[in-house]
Amino acid sequence: xxxxxxxxxxxxxxxxxxxxxxxxxxxxxxxxxxxxxxxxxxxxxxxxxxxxxxxxxxxxxxxxxxxxxxxxxxxxxxxxxxxxxxxxxxxxxxxxxxxxxxxxxxxxxxxxxxxxxxxxxxxxxxxxxxxxx
Amino acid sequence: xxxxxxxxxxxxxxxxxxxxxxxxxxxxxxxxxxxxxxxxxxxxxxxxxxxxxxxxxxxxxxxxxxxxxxxxxxxxxxxxxxxxxxxxxxxxxxxxxxxxxxxxxxxxxxxxxxxxxxxxxxxxxxxxxxxxx
Amino acid sequence: xxxxxxxxxxxxxxxxxxxxxxxxxxxxxxxxxxxxxxxxxxxxxxxxxxxxxxxxxxxxxxxxxxxxxxxxxxxxxxxxxxxxxxxxxxxxxxxxxxxxxxxxxxxxxxxxxxxxxxxxxxxxxxxxxxxxx
Amino acid sequence: xxxxxxxxxxxxxxxxxxxxxxxxxxxxxxxxxxxxxxxxxxxxxxxxxxxxxxxxxxxxxxxxxxxxxxxxxxxxxxxxxxxxxxxxxxxxxxxxxxxxxxxxxxxxxxxxxxxxxxxxxxxxxxxxxxxxx
Amino acid sequence: xxxxxxxxxxxxxxxxxxxxxxxxxxxxxxxxxxxxxxxxxxxxxxxxxxxxxxxxxxxxxxxxxxxxxxxxxxxxxxxxxxxxxxxxxxxxxxxxxxxxxxxxxxxxxxxxxxxxxxxxxxxxxxxxxxxxx
Amino acid sequence: xxxxxxxxxxxxxxxxxxxxxxxxxxxxxxxxxxxxxxxxxxxxxxxxxxxxxxxxxxxxxxxxxxxxxxxxxxxxxxxxxxxxxxxxxxxxxxxxxxxxxxxxxxxxxxxxxxxxxxxxxxxxxxxxxxxxx
Numbered sequence: 056x057x058x059x060x061x062x063x064x065x066x067x068x069x070x071x072x073x074x075x076x077x078x079x080x081x082x083x084x085x086x087x088x089x090x091x092x093x094x095x096x097x098x099x100x101x102x103x104x105x106x107x108x109x110x111x112x113x114x115x116x117x118x119x120x121x122x123x124x125x126x127x128x129x130x131x132x133x134x135x136x137x138x139x140x141x142x143x144x145x146x147x148x149x150x151x152x153x154x155x156x157x158x159x160x161x162x163x164x165x166x167x168x169x170x171x172x173x174x175x176x177x178x179x180x181x182x183x184x185x186x187x188x
Numbered sequence: 189x190x191x192x193x194x195x196x197x198x199x200x201x202x203x204x205x206x207x208x209x210x211x212x213x214x215x216x217x218x219x220x221x222x223x224x225x226x227x228x229x230x231x232x233x234x235x236x237x238x239x240x241x242x243x244x245x246x247x248x249x250x251x252x253x254x255x256x257x258x259x260x261x262x263x264x265x266x267x268x269x270x271x272x273x274x275x276x277x278x279x280x281x282x283x284x285x286x287x288x289x290x291x292x293x294x295x296x297x298x299x300x301x302x303x304x305x306x307x308x309x310x311x312x313x314x315x316x317x318x319x320x321x
Numbered sequence: 322x323x324x325x326x327x328x329x330x331x332x333x334x335x336x337x338x339x340x341x342x343x344x345x346x347x348x349x350x351x352x353x354x355x356x357x358x359x360x361x362x363x364x365x366x367x368x369x370x371x372x373x374x375x376x377x378x379x380x381x382x383x384x385x386x387x388x389x390x391x392x393x394x395x396x397x398x399x400x401x402x403x404x405x406x407x408x409x410x411x412x413x414x415x416x417x418x419x420x421x422x423x424x425x426x427x428x429x430x431x432x433x434x435x436x437x438x439x440x441x442x443x444x445x446x447x448x449x450x451x452x453x454x
Numbered sequence: 455x456x457x458x459x460x461x462x463x464x465x466x467x468x469x470x471x472x473x474x475x476x477x478x479x480x481x482x483x484x485x486x487x488x489x490x491x492x493x494x495x496x497x498x499x500x501x502x503x504x505x506x507x508x509x510x511x512x513x514x515x516x517x518x519x520x521x522x523x524x525x526x527x528x529x530x531x532x533x534x535x536x537x538x539x540x541x542x543x544x545x546x547x548x549x550x551x552x553x554x555x556x557x558x559x560x561x562x563x564x565x566x567x568x569x570x571x572x573x574x575x576x577x578x579x580x581x582x583x584x585x586x587x
Numbered sequence: 588x589x590x591x592x593x594x595x596x597x598x599x600x601x602x603x604x605x606x607x608x609x610x611x612x613x614x615x616x617x618x619x620x621x622x623x624x625x626x627x628x629x630x631x632x633x634x635x636x637x638x639x640x641x642x643x644x645x646x647x648x649x650x651x652x653x654x655x656x657x658x659x660x661x662x663x664x665x666x667x668x669x670x671x672x673x674x675x676x677x678x679x680x681x682x683x684x685x686x687x688x689x690x691x692x693x694x695x696x697x698x699x700x701x702x703x704x705x706x707x708x709x710x711x712x713x714x715x716x717x718x719x720x
Numbered sequence: 721x722x723x724x725x726x727x728x729x730x731x732x733x734x735x736x737x738x739x740x741x742x743x744x745x746x747x748x749x750x751x752x753x754x755x756x757x758x759x760x761x762x763x764x765x766x767x768x769x770x771x772x773x774x775x776x777x778x779x780x781x782x783x784x785x786x787x788x789x790x791x792x793x794x795x796x797x798x799x800x801x802x803x804x805x806x807x808x809x810x811x812x813x814x815x816x817x818x819x820x821x822x823x824x825x826x827x828x829x830x831x832x833x834x835x836x837x838x839x840x841x842x843x844x845x846x847x848x849x850x851x852x853x
Contacts, residue, residue, distance in 0.1 A: 056582070056583050056584070057539055057542070057543070057580070057581075057582050058580060058581050058582075058583075059538070059539060059578070059579075059580045060578070060579050060580070060581075061577060061578055062443065062576070062577040062578070063577070064442045064443060064444070066345075066349050066350060066351050066441070066442070067349055067350055068334035068348050068349050068350035068391075069350070071234075073234045075234055075236070075239050075293055076234070077241060078388070078389035079332075079389055081389050081390065081391070082334050082348075082391045083332050083333055083334050083350060083388075083389040083390065083391065084332060084333055084334035084335070084349060084350005084351055084352075085332050085350055085351065085352045086350075086351045086352040086353075086441055086442050087352075088442060088443045098537075098539055098540065098543075101470075101472045101474055101475070101535055101537070102534065102535035102536075102537040102539060102540045103474070103535075103537050103539055104539050104580065106474050107578060108476060111577075122344070122349075123344040123345055123347050123349040124347065124349065125334075125347070125348045125349070135235065136234055136235035136236075137235075138231075138234070138235040138236050139192070140190050140192060140231055140235060140236055140237050141231065141235045143190070144190070144231075160474060175332070175352055176330045176332070176352050176354060177195070177328065177330060177354050177842060177843075178194060178195040178196070178244075178330070178842075179192070179193070179194055179195070179240060180192075180193050181190070181191060181192045181193070181237065182190075182191050182193075183189070183190050183191075184189050184191075185189070195842065197841045197842060197843070199744075199748050199749060199750050199840070199841070200748055200749055201733035201747050201748050201749035201790075202749070204500075206500045208500055208502070208505050208559055209500070210507060211787070211788040212731075212788055214788050214789065214790070215733050215747075215790045216731050216732055216733050216749060216787075216788040216789065216790070217731060217732055217733035217734070217748060217749005217750055217751075218731050218749055218750065218751045219749075219750045219751040219752075219840055219841050220751075221841060221842050255743070255748075256743035256744055256746050256748040257746065257748065258733075258746070258747045258748065268501065269500055269501035269502075270501075271497075271500070271501040271502050272458070273456055273458060273497055273501060273502055273503050274497065274501045276456070277456070277497075308731070308751055309729045309731070309751050309753060310461070310709060310710075310727065310729060310753045311460060311461040311462070311510075311709075311729070312458070312459070312460055312461070312506060313458075313459050314456070314457060314458045314459070314503065315456075315457050315459075316455070316456050316457075317455050317457075318455070322848070322849050322850070323805055323808070323809070323846070323847075323848050324846060324847050324848075324849075325804070325805060325844070325845075325846045326844070326845050326846070326847075327843060327844055328842070328843040328844070329843070337633075339633045341633055341635070341638050341692055342633070343640060364803075364805055364806065364809075367736075367738045367740055367741070367801055367803070368800065368801035368802075368803040368805060368806045369740070369801075369803050369805055370805050370846065372740050373844060374742060377843075401634065402633055402634035402635075403634075404630075404633070404634040404635050405591070406589050406591060406630055406634060406635055406636050407630065407634045409589070410589070410630075426740055443576060443577075443594070444576075444593060444594040444595070444643075445591070445592070445593055445594070445639060446591075446592050447589070447590060447591045447592070447636065448589075448590050448592075449588070449589050449590075450588050450590075451588070461709065463708045463709060463710070465611075465615050465616060465617050465707070465708070466615055466616055467600035467614050467615050467616035467657070468616070477654070477655035478598075478655055480655050480656065480657070481600050481614075481657045482598050482599055482600050482616060482654075482655040482656065482657065483598060483599055483600035483601070483615060483616005483617055483618075484598050484616055484617065484618045485616075485617045485618040485619075485707055485708050486618075487708060487709050521610070521615075522610040522611055522613050522615040523613065523615065524600070524613070524614045524615065574598070574618055575596045575598070575618050575620060576594065576596060576620045577596070603766075605766045607766055607768070607771050607825055608766070609773060667767065668766055668767035668768075669767075670763075670766070670767040670768050671724070672722055672724060672763050672767060672768055672769050673763065673767045675722070676722070676763075709727070710726060710727040710728070710776075711724070711725070711726055711727070711772060712724075712725050713722070713723060713724045713725070713769065714722075714723050714725075715721070715722050715723075716721050716723075717721070
């Protein structure tokens with residue numbers, strides 16, 4: 056299996072609901088350094104997994120509506136805990152849509168899966184990996 | 189698949205038995221930066237894989253008996269080479285016990301697997317990944 | 322010149338006032354990975370710059386009132402932009418007070434200066450360095 | 455599953471053919487920091503996946519013919535785009551040959567797979583993972 | 588002293604003249620991860636060293652003419668060895684010009700110095716630091 | 721001021737004397753990732769601070785007598801606490817001797833100073849910087 060991974064980041068505010076979160080129930084924030092990995096069983100005729108330039112662009116496009124936001128105020132996240140884990144899946148699903156729409160410089164049907172990793176500090180990170188189809 | 193990973197470290201002394209180890213047959217030591225990743229097929233009602241605070245605590249608890257020790261003198265390791273690989277599994281198995289005992293803020297039966305990575309320098313690391321059940 | 326540096330982190334929310342901040346004028350947040358470096362011209366009789374255990378504790382103590390907070394709501398920061406640069410100095414000054422109070426396992430008069438670095442993402446960081454006296 | 459990973463690097467020049475590459479169609483270059491991970495289902499009698507010293511040597515041996523080269527001029531790559539993805543597989547296949555030839559301090563039949571990762575900058579990397587057999 | 592540092596990167600080809608360079612006398616290449624640090628004695632009224640957005644833009648602007656180039660073919664570098672050290676100074680001097688031209692969101696006269704670091708691999712880097720005036 | 725920095729590492733065992741060291745009074749060990757930075761006011765005719773190949777060799781030569789050793793048993797360290805800080809200076813002084821002996825591919829008189837950094841974990845490091853003369 057081949058993979059290509061690109062990196063970007065967002066800075067957001069949010070709060071959590073549930074005793075398990077302790078002090079993180081208060082409004083606080085995070086920098087998430089985001090790695091998006093695209094997997095394919097084989098390379099295309101150019102010798103690439105995807106167009107890495109487009110991967111950077113699509114990742115930026117997916118992150119922009121989140122960047123510099125208070126996630127507690129975004130309607131699409133109403134009633135949800137926007138945990139690191141939740142956000143890995145949210146970003147994954149937007150990237151998978153872009154892949155299926157052939158927006159990564161290669162037919163989405165030639166790609167296998169996507170893994171999105173969010174690094175929240177030097178001692179904690181989370182990721183979500185799932186097929187594109 | 190979802191994953192959450194937490195980081196800690198230990199500083200230990202040990203020696204190895206076997207010509208393959210060359211100069212590492214002498215008593216020497218290592219800092220191991222330890223990453224413990226917990227995998228689950230789905231998030232719980234709070235939107236998390238595990239309680240990350242408990243994950244940090246349980247990892248610390250597993251590492252404490254090793255930290256600042258000469259591993260050659262620990263009875264449980266008698267007759268063993270406490271290689272980086274060996275230690276990844278040792279730590280994995282202790283963490284898996286904690287998971288099965290429901291000590292990570294979620295029933296162990298809802299977790300899938302654990303991967304323990306030990307970084308021994310800027311040019312070498314090892315990891316062990318296996319199901320919890 | 323000798324130096325010892327320890328690392329910790331905080332996760333905070335805040336907003337900025339001023340057009341220069343663009344989208345960061347909205348409430349957002351950040352993870353700051355914090356490095357605190359302590360400088361001394363010479364080592365003490367134990368062969369150390371400071372007691373590294375106490376340095377970790379004092380850094381934690383200085384960071385705790387900030388961690389998981391909305392800095393916009395803290396009275397001591399009223400009317401201030403809590404920029405990365407501002408926070409490097411705030412943390413520096415609290416650490417320098419602890420040093421002068423001989424709380425680092427060595428008389429503050431034997432220490433020279435402190436540098437506090439805040440990493441806000443994989444592409445940006447800031448630091449402040451000044452004498453302790 | 456156990457794994458051991460070693461790191462080295464190469465500095466090369468090359469150019470690409472195909473509009474997808476944009477400015478990278480011109481002769482340019484890259485530092486590739488190379489991670490080679492070796493996987494095995496179990497440890498040998500010494501408690502290791504492979505002889506890590508030999509792993510470093512074999513990786514160096516595989517990288518040397520590429521290091522400080524203009525890859526456009528190497529006959530074996532004629533007509534190919536030596537993309538990061540292509541090189542992950544090239545290096546993988548040379549390492550797998552070494553593994554099958556029992557050159558890693560353990561019978562190749564006891565090893566499972568190899569993953570080769572090339573870090574091309576702080577925001578992009580690629581890898582290839584496949585069985586040894 | 589305060590500082591703010593931003594990161595970007597370039598991928599270039601070049602060759603060196605002189606026996607000291609050994610195999611690097613051949614055409615090869617490098618990824619340089621570039622850190623540009625801006626120093627100031629005090630913060631401005633907004634609480635910043637410089638406008639970090641402009642710092643990223645100016646750094647990008649300085650790097651663009653180098654990126655994806657064979658430096659051996661650039662007229663301005665004719666007869667020069669474009670070593671890592673040489674490039675740190677080249678980039679520094681372009682950034683200092685931008686600072687003196689008040690292009691960093693703050694009068695250049697309020698800034699003190701600039702340090703440019705180029706990371707060429709995981710085991711080697713160089714930097715150049717000098718006043719702006 | 722120009723600088724070039726190279727990286728290597730050692731793995732050692734040792735123990736400390738003194739209550740300040742707590743559990744580190746027991747025999748334990750560490751991986752030290754070692755950065756050696758060489759400073760010069762100007763570049764030589766080749767456009768370099770030093771011959772980076774020789775810098776790597778000299779650093780390796782200085783580290784070899786320490787690597788895979790129990791530092792408690794080395795006669796030259798008898799009665800000393802081989803703290804991270806102590807070792808930064810020990811390595812510095814050996815590198816400065818090599819610089820003064822013109823062993824870095826440039827007359828030592830053309831070099832200014834050396835800084836040696838030891839990273840002992842992901843949360844702690846120390847360094848020592850002093851002139852060569």
